[in-house]
Amino acid sequence: MLIAYLVVLCVATVYLIATLQLPWGSLQHPGPGFFPSLVGALFLGTALTAIVQRLRGRRPHRREGLSQPPDPRRILAVVVPMIAYPALVDVLGHIVMAGLLGMSVRILGARTWLQSLLVAVGCGLGTYLLFEVLLGVRLPRGLL
Amino acid sequence: MDILTNLLQGFANILSLGPLTAILVGAIVGSLVGALPGLGPGPAMAVLLPITFGMDPTSGVLMLAGIYFGAMYGNSTASILLNVPGDAASVVTAIEGHAMTKRGRAGAALALAAIGSFVASTIAVGALMVTAVPMSRLALQFSGPEFLGIALFALIGFAGLAGSTFLKTMMAVAFGLALATIGFHEMTGQPRLTFGQFHLVQGVQLPVVAVGLFGVAEVMLLVERGGQKSNLPAVRLRDLPPTKNELRHSGAPMVRGGVLGFILGVIPGPTAVTATYASYSLEERLSRRRRHQEGRTPFGRGAVEGVAGPEAANNAAAGGAMVPTLLLGIPFTAPTAILMGSLIIHGIIPGPNLITAEADLFWGLIAGLYIAIVVLLILNLPLISVFTAVLRIPRDILVVAIMATAIIGAYTLRNSLLDVFSLLIMGVVGYAMVKLDLPRTATLLAFVIAPILERAVFQTLRLGGGDPRFLFTRPIAVGILIVTALVALAPLFQRLLFRRSPAPAGGAPSDAREGD
Numbered sequence: 001m002l003i004a005y006l007v008v009l010c011v012a013t014v015y016l017i018a019t020l021q022l023p024w025g026s027l028q029h030p031g032p033g034f035f036p037s038l039v040g041a042l043f044l045g046t047a048l049t050a051i052v053q054r055l056r057g058r059r060p061h062r063r064e065g066l067s068q069p070p071d072p073r074r075i076l077a078v079v080v081p082m083i084a085y086p087a088l089v090d091v092l093g094h095i096v097m098a099g100l101l102g103m104s105v106r107i108l109g110a111r112t113w114l115q116s117l118l119v120a121v122g123c124g125l126g127t128y129l130l131f132e133v134l135l136g137v138r139l140p141r142g143l144l
Numbered sequence: 145m146d147i148l149t150n151l152l153q154g155f156a157n158i159l160s161l162g163p164l165t166a167i168l169v170g171a172i173v174g175s176l177v178g179a180l181p182g183l184g185p186g187p188a189m190a191v192l193l194p195i196t197f198g199m200d201p202t203s204g205v206l207m208l209a210g211i212y213f214g215a216m217y218g219n220s221t222a223s224i225l226l227n228v229p230g231d232a233a234s235v236v237t238a239i240e241g242h243a244m245t246k247r248g249r250a251g252a253a254l255a256l257a258a259i260g261s262f263v264a265s266t267i268a269v270g271a272l273m274v275t276a277v278p279m280s281r282l283a284l285q286f287s288g289p290e291f292l293g294i295a296l297f298a299l300i301g302f303a304g305l306a307g308s309t310f311l312k313t314m315m316a317v318a319f320g321l322a323l324a325t326i327g328f329h330e331m332t333g334q335p336r337l338t339f340g341q342f343h344l345v346q347g348v349q350l351p352v353v354a355v356g357l358f359g360v361a362e363v364m365l366l367v368e369r370g371g372q373k374s375n376l377p378a379v380r381l382r383d384l385p386p387t388k389n390e391l392r393h394s395g396a397p398m399v400r401g402g403v404l405g406f407i408l409g410v411i412p413g414p415t416a417v418t419a420t421y422a423s424y425s426l427e428e429r430l431s432r433r434r435r436h437q438e439g440r441t442p443f444g445r446g447a448v449e450g451v452a453g454p455e456a457a458n459n460a461a462a463g464g465a466m467v468p469t470l471l472l473g474i475p476f477t478a479p480t481a482i483l484m485g486s487l488i489i490h491g492i493i494p495g496p497n498l499i500t501a502e503a504d505l506f507w508g509l510i511a512g513l514y515i516a517i518v519v520l521l522i523l524n525l526p527l528i529s530v531f532t533a534v535l536r537i538p539r540d541i542l543v544v545a546i547m548a549t550a551i552i553g554a555y556t557l558r559n560s561l562l563d564v565f566s567l568l569i570m571g572v573v574g575y576a577m578v579k580l581d582l583p584r585t586a587t588l589l590a591f592v593i594a595p596i597l598e599r600a601v602f603q604t605l606r607l608g609g610g611d612p613r614f615l616f617t618r619p620i621a622v623g624i625l626i627v628t629a630l631v632a633l634a635p636l637f638q639r640l641l642f643r644r645s646p647a648p649a650g651g652a653p654s655d656a657r658e659g660d
């Protein structure tokens with residue numbers, strides 16, 4: 001968990017440095033950098049305090065952390081289609097990419113290939129019909 | 145009389161196909177997600193938020209409000225039948241509710257929960273309607289210092305009441321404020337903190353934050369937990385009517401829960417949850433005093449008071465939460481923050497001027513809420529078996545449906561795939577926040593409140609000629625700051641007050657950590 005707070009610390013530091021590049025103004029006429037730099041200070045301050053607390057060996061909050069280690073395959077089954085969608089949709093189009101999302105039930109629900117394929121077709125065509133045809137939303141088309 | 149005329153005008157405005165369909169869809173979606181364990185109103189409203197952009201503002205807000213109220217109706221279902229709370233606000237309901245199921249009174253418990261929700265929502269919307277005009281008039285005198293006080297009240301007060309430590313809540317708040325400062329600076333029109341990314345000039349989009357932190361993160365949590373099959377007791381229509389005795393004993397708790405819930409709902413924090421605990425402990429205390437009365441089931445063995453009171457309380461709290469959102473323009477809960485986001489995207493700024501500047505919208509909304517309450521009662525009484533059937537929907541199908549809707553919603557914001565990437569990033573952040581026990585609600589609230597807070601800071605400094613001590617010369621602002629300090633210390637009082645509070649039953653869903 002210390003690593004997570006170190007990531008927060010990095011984000012907060014980058015943010016604070018960026019806010020300090022903006023004009024601060026004066027107390028009477030605060031500039032665009034005034035409020036963000038206060039926020040950045042709060043952000044960095046809380047991150048530092050959390051890390052110091054952790055290093056001093058204070059016990060982690062009781063609800064924190066992983067109660068049971070999650071199955072990485074199941075998480076990936078959701079995350080991979082989500083990365084793939086914006087990355088490839090310009091080429092393959094919405095129906096195919098939503099279908100790929102539907103295929104994740106192969107892992108999530110331990111379904112057979114046939115069942116997964118049916119869900120995939122349902123997801124691809126179903127969302128297309130609902131959003132593009134019925135609600136008139138323009139979904140990404142792709143080259144196909 | 146004025147109220148009545150306005151209300152009738154409101155009904156006249158929304159009695160058309162668009163708003164009524166929006167209410168019906170919202171009520172159905174809300175009841176469904178409420179019934180599903182682990183999914184609260186927040187994620188559902190976040191995922192459907194982009195759809196409301198294409199609607200007229202009243203319909204859009206009514207759909208979201210329908211989901212909010214519907215989830216508060218439906219969240220008792222899984223608690224009562226399976227002893228698995230639908231969300232944090234129904235953890236308490238599981239105690240007596242599931243005990244009633246074991247006694248074979250599941251139908252009556254569901255019916256009383258629905259009736260309690262109805263009674264309480266009616267009280268809450270009535271109270272919202274009556275307080276609206278005086279509240280707006282009071283708030284019209286507010287300027288920078290007062291809004292600064294209220295914004296701090298919302299953020300710090302939340303820290304006092306949320307389950308996490310103060311430090312963690314403040315970290316989550318800082319993160320939300322930081323996200324909101326990216327993009328155009330409202331007062332100078334200057335883009336800031338875009339890190340050279342053109343995409344960020346317009347700022348981080350609210351739906352991306354809301355859907356990512358709640359929708360996508362929630363899906364990852366659902367997936368990680370895996371599917372558990374459970375034995376669902378069948379509830380038939382003829383099991384529903386409560387006995388005369390049950391009705392008699394639950395009437396007063398419903399009203400008490402309704403009033404308590406509304407009052408607690410107006411203050412910041414996970415109030416729907418707090419309200420259910422408060423109602424439960426109140427009813428339990430009262431019941432101990434009357435334990436010798438005949439026909440009363442003691443607490444712990446399925447007392448109707450323990451279902452009717454808390455279920456009323458969480459619905460009324462949802463109504464109460466609308467007050468600061470609509471009349472001050474400062475939301476105190478995640479669902480109302482999303483509701484406010486929908487209004488802002490339509491160019492409507494909630495606040496003291498709403499009731500005069502957008503009278504049609506405001507009274508249409510009130511009228512719509514009354515319709516939603518009735519629709520929900522009708523849906524939840526005879527059709528309860530339909531809603532319990534959603535507990536049988538396979539998890540994996542549900543996950544796919546939520547993900548597809550979330551992706552399409554993010555894409556359609558600006559027809560930009562970068563928003564879909566941002567959505568994933570926010571989803572991973574939200575997942576990590578749950579693992580670190582950082583309250584996501586605090587981040588969402590801070591994100592929505594940030595522009596108001598920044599404006600208030602500017603105004604206060606300008607009014608005071610650059611002297612921050614000016615803040616302390618404004619009596620109302622000082623009063624709010626004192627209350628903020630008291631609420632921040634509330635955990636101390638709470639520990640004293642709820643020392644005997646019931647332990648959460650069953651596997652508390654992820655949202656139990658932060659309410660809403």
